[in-house]
Amino acid sequence: MSRVTSRRAALATGGAALAALAGCTKYGDESQQPEPPPSSAPASGTSKPAGGGGGSGGGGGGAPALTKTADIPVGGGKIFADKKVVVTQPEAGSFKAFSAICTHQGCTVSSVSGGTINCPCHGSKYRVADASVAGGPAPRPLAPQAIKVTGDSISLA
Known part of the structure; x- marks a missing residue:
């Protein structure tokens, strides 16, 4: 027995x-990967649209356009989960990009609202202006990503 x-x-x-x-x-998500080390490429900082209006939106001869400037709300942002990047517009005409991978446990952030980039997994929040931690268990800011604004198009640099 x-x-x-x-x-x-x-x-x-x-x-x-x-x-x-x-x-x-x-x-x-099982497909989540741990956050990659920060890129050695410099962040774009504040990018202003360049040139006159009416451009073709091709992204300036390099990478294809990620989005249009009009698609990024002032004081908010938009997440591009497939590219693992979030683009924000803290002030009119000022565009910034950050990693969309939460620094807490590697989840992809899911929304931008109320001036913060929000992670659904454990409630971490990051400020749209600089991706600094606004709340939650995240130990550090989201990593900056380089972008290029050409006319009305935004592309990864």
Whole structure:
């Protein structure tokens, strides 16, 4: 009988361990990768649209356009999850970009509202102006990303 008891105990212990492991992944997507080290490329800082209006929006001969300047609300931003970047416009005509990967546990941020970039996993919030931590468990700001504003187009630099 002890052989049956030890088998049941082993199965119960294995099941509990599996349940604990599954619980660790419930907050994020299995495809989430840990945050890459900060880029050595300098951040764009404040970018102003250049040139006269009416451009073709091609992004200036380099990377294809990520979005149009009109698509980024003043005081807010837009997340491009496929590119793992969030673009903000803290003040009219000033565009900034940051990594969309939360510095807490690597989840992708999900919204920009109320002047903050928000992570759905554990509630971290980052300011749209500089991606500094506004609240939550995040240990550091979102990493800056370089962008290029040409006419009415924004592209990754």
